[in-house]
Amino acid sequence: MLRTRRQHLVQPRRTAPLLAGALALAMGLSGCGGDDDPPSAVDQTPPSSATGAVSPSSIPDPTPGPSESTAEDPSSSAPDTGWNEILEAARQEGQVVVYSGDNPAANDRLAAGFAEAYPDISIEIIRGVQYEPMLDQERESGADGADLYIVTTQAWFAERAAEGALLAPVGPHAADWPSEYLVDGAVVQGSINPFVIAYNTDQVPNPPVGFADLLDPQYSGQLASSSVVASVVAGWYDWLETSSPGYIKALAAQQPSFYEGSVPVAQAVAAGEHAIGVFAFPGSVQPLVDEGAGIDYVVPDPTVGTVSNIAALGWAHRPNAALVFLDWVMSPEGQQAWNGVGVTASPLEGIPGELEVANLEILDLLPWTAERMEDFTAEWGSSLGG
Amino acid sequence: MRQVAVHDGSGISRPPRSSARALAAEARAGLPWVVLVVPVAFIVLLPIARLELKAFEDGGAAFTRAASLPGIGRVVLTTVWLALGSASIALVLGTGLAWCSTLLPRRLRALTSSLPVLPIVIPAVAAITGWAFLLSPTVGYLNQLLRRLPVFDHLDRGPIDVFSVPWIIILTGISLTALVYLFLQSGLRAIPADLQSAAAVSGAGSGRVFLTVTLPLLRPSLAYAAGVALVLGLGQFTAPLLLGRNQGVEVLSTRIYRLVGQYPIDYGVGAALGSPILLAGLAIVVAQRLAIGDQRRFVVATSKAGAAGDDARWWAAAAIWSYALVAAVLPILALVYVSVSPFWNGQLTLQGLTLDHIRTTLSADQVRSALANSIWASLLAIAILIPVGFLCALAMLKWTGAPRWVQVILDLLVSLPLAVPAAMMGFGMLFAYTRPPLELYGTNYILIVAYVTLMLPYSTRLQTAGLMAIGRESYEASAASGAGPIRTVTRVLLPQTRRSAATAAALTFVLLFHEFSASLMVRSVRTQVMGTVVLDTWTSGIYPQVAALSLLMAAVTFLGVVTALWVGGSDALRRL
Numbered sequence: 001m002l003r004t005r006r007q008h009l010v011q012p013r014r015t016a017p018l019l020a021g022a023l024a025l026a027m028g029l030s031g032c033g034g035d036d037d038p039p040s041a042v043d044q045t046p047p048s049s050a051t052g053a054v055s056p057s058s059i060p061d062p063t064p065g066p067s068e069s070t071a072e073d074p075s076s077s078a079p080d081t082g083w084n085e086i087l088e089a090a091r092q093e094g095q096v097v098v099y100s101g102d103n104p105a106a107n108d109r110l111a112a113g114f115a116e117a118y119p120d121i122s123i124e125i126i127r128g129v130q131y132e133p134m135l136d137q138e139r140e141s142g143a144d145g146a147d148l149y150i151v152t153t154q155a156w157f158a159e160r161a162a163e164g165a166l167l168a169p170v171g172p173h174a175a176d177w178p179s180e181y182l183v184d185g186a187v188v189q190g191s192i193n194p195f196v197i198a199y200n201t202d203q204v205p206n207p208p209v210g211f212a213d214l215l216d217p218q219y220s221g222q223l224a225s226s227s228v229v230a231s232v233v234a235g236w237y238d239w240l241e242t243s244s245p246g247y248i249k250a251l252a253a254q255q256p257s258f259y260e261g262s263v264p265v266a267q268a269v270a271a272g273e274h275a276i277g278v279f280a281f282p283g284s285v286q287p288l289v290d291e292g293a294g295i296d297y298v299v300p301d302p303t304v305g306t307v308s309n310i311a312a313l314g315w316a317h318r319p320n321a322a323l324v325f326l327d328w329v330m331s332p333e334g335q336q337a338w339n340g341v342g343v344t345a346s347p348l349e350g351i352p353g354e355l356e357v358a359n360l361e362i363l364d365l366l367p368w369t370a371e372r373m374e375d376f377t378a379e380w381g382s383s384l385g386g
Numbered sequence: 387m388r389q390v391a392v393h394d395g396s397g398i399s400r401p402p403r404s405s406a407r408a409l410a411a412e413a414r415a416g417l418p419w420v421v422l423v424v425p426v427a428f429i430v431l432l433p434i435a436r437l438e439l440k441a442f443e444d445g446g447a448a449f450t451r452a453a454s455l456p457g458i459g460r461v462v463l464t465t466v467w468l469a470l471g472s473a474s475i476a477l478v479l480g481t482g483l484a485w486c487s488t489l490l491p492r493r494l495r496a497l498t499s500s501l502p503v504l505p506i507v508i509p510a511v512a513a514i515t516g517w518a519f520l521l522s523p524t525v526g527y528l529n530q531l532l533r534r535l536p537v538f539d540h541l542d543r544g545p546i547d548v549f550s551v552p553w554i555i556i557l558t559g560i561s562l563t564a565l566v567y568l569f570l571q572s573g574l575r576a577i578p579a580d581l582q583s584a585a586a587v588s589g590a591g592s593g594r595v596f597l598t599v600t601l602p603l604l605r606p607s608l609a610y611a612a613g614v615a616l617v618l619g620l621g622q623f624t625a626p627l628l629l630g631r632n633q634g635v636e637v638l639s640t641r642i643y644r645l646v647g648q649y650p651i652d653y654g655v656g657a658a659l660g661s662p663i664l665l666a667g668l669a670i671v672v673a674q675r676l677a678i679g680d681q682r683r684f685v686v687a688t689s690k691a692g693a694a695g696d697d698a699r700w701w702a703a704a705a706i707w708s709y710a711l712v713a714a715v716l717p718i719l720a721l722v723y724v725s726v727s728p729f730w731n732g733q734l735t736l737q738g739l740t741l742d743h744i745r746t747t748l749s750a751d752q753v754r755s756a757l758a759n760s761i762w763a764s765l766l767a768i769a770i771l772i773p774v775g776f777l778c779a780l781a782m783l784k785w786t787g788a789p790r791w792v793q794v795i796l797d798l799l800v801s802l803p804l805a806v807p808a809a810m811m812g813f814g815m816l817f818a819y820t821r822p823p824l825e826l827y828g829t830n831y832i833l834i835v836a837y838v839t840l841m842l843p844y845s846t847r848l849q850t851a852g853l854m855a856i857g858r859e860s861y862e863a864s865a866a867s868g869a870g871p872i873r874t875v876t877r878v879l880l881p882q883t884r885r886s887a888a889t890a891a892a893l894t895f896v897l898l899f900h901e902f903s904a905s906l907m908v909r910s911v912r913t914q915v916m917g918t919v920v921l922d923t924w925t926s927g928i929y930p931q932v933a934a935l936s937l938l939m940a941a942v943t944f945l946g947v948v949t950a951l952w953v954g955g956s957d958a959l960r961r962l
Contacts, residue, residue, distance in 0.1 A: 097912070099911060104928060124751065124752075126752060126911055126912070127926065128911065128922060128926060129925070129926045130647065131911065132649060133646070133647055133648055133649035133651070134910060134911050136649040136650070137649060137820070137827065137828075137910065138828060138910065138911075140820075141820060141825060141827045141828055142828075143827055143828025143829070143910055143912075144828065144912065145828065145910065145911055145912055146911070221543065227631060227634075257549070257632040257633065258631060258632055258633070258634065259631065259632070259925075260631060260925045260926055261925075261926050263926055263928070264924075264925065264926065267729070267730055267928065267929050270729055270730070270731065271522075271525050271729070271730040271731045271732060271929070272524060272525045272731055272732050273522050273523070273524045273525045273732070274524065288729055291728045291729050292728065292738070293728075293729045293731065294731075370648070377456075378456050381456055381457070382456065382457055382634065385631065385632070385633075385634045
């Protein structure tokens, strides 16, 4: 969850986002409460001058400004069109804050790549599991928090999109983005992760080939899995149960230990505390492999995958910087940074170094609303780590 | 403070009786104190009162919802076990260690008798992560060592499973032992040594002396320590939160914390869940008061007390050293080793050690801002706490002449945060301060208000001790010489209490820097303190970084304690 942050030399000054209002129309934005409403709708056409990657300005505008402690009302200035104006506004904002549920190595790659592309916009990626309540709290109280959110959860994004509370991507790379990986006009599916099984190479000479193997008596007491901390976990357990009725009970009978998410599971398996990590992604395992830990993973047959969704938040304090980051993520360079190390796949074609995931079924997490999560936890919580 | 008084020989000024005008005069005399009482009442009562009101909304619908939560019976049972179990362990161990400290050879006494306090220096969240590395069932370092013993070598896991209820109770008990020991030490020093010598001379062994002479005299301290240990055990948060996830172990306070992870937060259910803890805490504090009366009687230590020193036993010193080793040194060693490992593994090897994780941790922006937040919020809170605590202490002393109603109200208000577990207090503050009139969420001010509320009892108590040590003679001499109350305070009392105020400041800083439970409830993603960053890294991040963070916390606290000792002298910690 720790990430590096590139400093930039200019005191950021918060100025009104010039294009936010235009985007508001694209999303059918209405007032979302709080002081930082984006301005109301203005007709917007994608900037016709948008071409390829945006070259970063090398000399930042040395305008000193007061350090912000309250948000400036973004609706205070007239909306404008043109990607360059957004870029300029983003540079004046000078910072972008992302909350991310993705694994730390991926977040580091994103931060490093963006900092290299836009050295005058300092990036802060904060890693945590299930930030939706915090985001809702920030939105309600107007606190200075996230500008973008990366997470596998889908239902929360769908609800915000329906309220018109997300910003549509309008950068030059939005035009080339495959439409099947853009949901509700604002949620970008930026990275594809297959579920795998992690195993400790010292303790498991013959790794399992599928989830069904994990019910074998030889693995009793040796499994590490995730408790139901997010909809991705619930959806995955539900898929296991649907594919193989009785699976959850049988898994619980193996007396697994429960952690919050795939990263601590991988850490515990690498340490040798457990032999098998049931809930795992390549992105959580590979950094440990690279360190020389005794861990590896198999892609089970059958398996499913999930996508990491990213969206710019309508109540962000730095909406222009958010749009710039979003656009960078949708660019080949951004996709290369995110998905170019062989642990995830990219929605874009031809990204070098991406994982091959042909015909991977993606879990539909849209039905996993808060209510459904509650019901699931009520039914299975006691078997799955409380 | 009034000039008119009736002296009945007790040295205490009483108002003239049986006169409505006199009562009105007393009410008027108390008016200046209202300036103190109202803000203190506001910050202490607002969180809890609003929360309890929420619980009883709609005829107590929240209680029904809380009672129907899945598995809530088991949660309540675990809470009770944790409270009783950890308090018992702490009392037994603490009393045993206190007894050992009376049997120390004179040469070792000064150093060795302070050793059991060492675990207090290490923040709970840091110590627990150290214990997890030591006692993880498969690769915990201690477990691996134990499995080399013939009696355990047939096992491939364990024998100790730190993620289980018994061990959560044991670890909590071990950390509470230090506090119990501290309270008993103060009591021991007040016991005249000649009583024990007389018993020994009459032929009683050291054990019998302790059981029949010392222990009964320690009853007030024991009652006080038992009360504190029970309340802390009830609200125990850190150990169950960090260690409970693996096997689904939950207590009421962690269940309340889970509510904060949902939006909108069901404050009613949280309040309903916390009400039993609140009631139990209040009952314990009341019982404590009844058992020992006005505890201020026991603050002043005047006799030449302590063991005679002739009755030294080497095993007493060994026992204390063993406790310090197990409770403090071992977790720190585990943290140091894991922090320089490339990844957490159970092998103790010197190969491949790296400073990379420490470097990453120290340079991470979020760590630096959390560290800055912790320090800044603690210092600001202390800047408020010292004067307010001083004024409260002043008001509650009988000889400063504050009206009785002021004394009673302040006494209640100042004791209340002690009865409420910090996690509950934090939850109440989250509720109170995320809506009008004071919307503080997402700012550091919510941290500062939380810290001031939680530490008010300690600040007041520490400064009461200091004021009582000065004695009322200076105060009355000054008043007799014609100085008004303000002048007396500023010219006479303040200069003499400088040292106790400085000690109070340093110790409060240590306690605040450790603070975890309330901070966790009121934090937002971008206003973190060290403890909350450690937790986040523990649950979803990289273990060597957890170890590095925990060590950083312990190091800063150690500096704080050293400062407290340097400023306040070697007996500073006992004033807690």
